[in-house]
Amino acid sequence: xxxxxxxxxxxxxxxxxxxxxxxxxxxxxxxxxxxxxxxxxxxxxxxxxxxxxxxxxxxxxxxxxxxxxxxxxxxxxxxxxxxxxxxxxxxxxxxxxxxxxxxxxxxxxxxxxxxxxxxxxxxxxxxxxxx
Amino acid sequence: xxxxxxxxxxxxxxxxxxxxxxxxxxxxxxxxxxxxxxxxxxxxxxxxxxxxxxxxxxxxxxxxxxxxxxxxxxxxxxxxxxxxxxxxxxxxxxxxxxxxxxxxxxxxxxxxxxxxxxxxxxxxxxxxxxxxxxxxxxxxxxxxxxxxxxxxxxxxxxxxxxxxxxxxxxxxxxxxxxxxxxxxxxxxxxxxxxxxxxxxxxxxxxxxxxxxxxxxxxxxxxxxxxxxxxxxxxxxxxxxxxxxxxxxxxxxxxxxxxxxxxxxxxxxxxxxxxxxxxxxxxxxxxxxxxxxxxxxxx
Numbered sequence: 001x002x003x004x005x006x007x008x009x010x011x012x013x014x015x016x017x018x019x020x021x022x023x024x025x026x027x028x029x030x031x032x033x034x035x036x037x038x039x040x041x042x043x044x045x046x047x048x049x050x051x052x053x054x055x056x057x058x059x060x061x062x063x064x065x066x067x068x069x070x071x072x073x074x075x076x077x078x079x080x081x082x083x084x085x086x087x088x089x090x091x092x093x094x095x096x097x098x099x100x101x102x103x104x105x106x107x108x109x110x111x112x113x114x115x116x117x118x119x120x121x122x123x124x125x126x127x128x129x130x131x
Numbered sequence: 132x133x134x135x136x137x138x139x140x141x142x143x144x145x146x147x148x149x150x151x152x153x154x155x156x157x158x159x160x161x162x163x164x165x166x167x168x169x170x171x172x173x174x175x176x177x178x179x180x181x182x183x184x185x186x187x188x189x190x191x192x193x194x195x196x197x198x199x200x201x202x203x204x205x206x207x208x209x210x211x212x213x214x215x216x217x218x219x220x221x222x223x224x225x226x227x228x229x230x231x232x233x234x235x236x237x238x239x240x241x242x243x244x245x246x247x248x249x250x251x252x253x254x255x256x257x258x259x260x261x262x263x264x265x266x267x268x269x270x271x272x273x274x275x276x277x278x279x280x281x282x283x284x285x286x287x288x289x290x291x292x293x294x295x296x297x298x299x300x301x302x303x304x305x306x307x308x309x310x311x312x313x314x315x316x317x318x319x320x321x322x323x324x325x326x327x328x329x330x331x332x333x334x335x336x337x338x339x340x341x342x343x344x345x346x347x348x349x350x351x352x353x354x355x356x357x358x359x360x361x362x363x364x365x366x367x368x369x370x371x372x373x374x375x376x377x378x379x380x381x382x383x384x385x386x387x388x389x390x391x392x393x394x395x396x397x398x399x400x401x402x403x404x405x406x407x408x409x410x411x412x413x414x415x416x417x418x419x420x421x422x423x424x425x426x427x428x429x
Contacts, residue, residue, distance in 0.1 A: 004252070004256075006245070006248050006249075006252075008244070008245050017245055017248075018249070018252075020252055020256065022256045022257055023152045023256070023257070024151065024152045024256070024257040025152065025153060027155070027259070038323050038324070038325055038326050040326070057300070057326070059296065059297075059300070060275050060276040060297075065308075066233075066234065066236075066239060066273065066274075066275075067273070067274050067303070068236055068238055068239055069238060069270075069271070069272055069286075069289050069292075070238070071238070071270035071283065071284075071285065071286075076310075076398065077292065077303070077305060077398070078305070078307065078308065078309055078310045079303075079308050079309065079382070080234070080236055080239075080309065082233075082234040083234065087241070087244040087275055087276055087277075088244035088245045088248055088276050088277070089244070089275065089276030090248055090276060109321070109323065110321060110322075110323035111321055112321050112322050112323065113321070113322030113323055113332070
């Protein structure tokens with residue numbers, strides 16, 4: 001079993017929209033996540049003591065820019081800034097015994113080869129108790 | 132403009148390779164299709180499926196993938212096309228509220244993500260990726276939590292590109308941000324090693340991420356950009372699908388490398404190579420872990 005969390009965002013606001021138990025295998029995360037993986041946004045499934053049980057990258061979380069596609073006859077792809085990103089995304093996590101909450105975290109990319117990603121910032125916490 | 136402007140009709144499994152709980156499930160939704168246009172929608176979905184499974188690595192993964200089509204009727208045809216971006220000003224009443232001109236960018240076509248995620252979750256709780264097909268011949272699309280593309284010629288390549296991000300965690304391989312000749316701050320990648328499997332700052336033959344796929348005769352780095360202030364103008368010096376380490380990737384002219392000179396994560400072009408080698412080159416997680424269930428499983 002797994003649990004799927006759906007989040008919506010607009011500007012700087014982020015909220016949980018829904019939580020659904022799903023009978024499915026959770027594939028391994030498609031990219032490493034966390035400060036050691038170059039920053040970004042990720043979800044941590046934690047126990048009551050805060051120990052990380054699972055960690056998943058959240059590449060769909062909005063960047064301050066979007067991908068823009070050009071049409072034929074000269075197809076292209078580039079990025080453009082957006083002033084106020086809005087939308088929604090889902091996080092799929094396995095149901096793990098002892099899980100207490102899910103935290104969404106973000107850290108800026110490193111600025112050089114020898115630097116680590118910036119300090120992680122917790123964006124939102126979802127309590128799983130009672131689920 | 133909302134879910135009051137249509138209804139969900141039902142779900143058809145277009146490609147069934149096994150139980151949804153044991154497969155990777157792609158869900159397609161349609162927006163801006165009236166009831167009498169659902170046949171057009173089904174045909175568009177089939178065209179995409181045919182295109183997808185003709186594209187590596189999906190051609191080898193059919194047995195691991197289910198594709199589901201959710202039929203959704205809208206009151207009106209099309210998508211919002213604001214005059215602010217030079218559009219017609221059309222504002223049809225559609226279920227997912229598809230609209231061009233998001234953020235003032237004409238080709239940026241988006242839908243109501245929450246509605247799409249909710250409908251997909253109700254129809255196929257085990258979904259892994261959601262694509263929305265919009266009934267418009269105006270070119271457009273977008274990525275993110277829900278990928279969107281229109282019926283314009285070639286727009287399905289947007290979906291293939293986005294599947295590279297979502298299904299395989301691939302990075303963009305293009306070497307610019309806003310465009311070649313436009314950027315002034317994209318000379319050199321900061322130097323940290325990207326997490327994505329298809330880009331690297333390390334072109335050393337002994338440690339290159341995808342070194343096992345590089346032919347012994349291929350030079351590493353394979354190309355160098357002689358002027359990091361701009362995109363590398365040189366043509367591909369090797370046969371098209373040669374795996375190597377080509378400089379210029381992940382939004383930077385220099386300091387980051389990609390596995391192939393051109394592929395669908397660099398140029399969203401039907402003629403581009405499919406990044407198959409780059410995908411299968413990933414040391415972790417390889418496809419066999421990404422799809423841990425054997426295709427022959429019940």
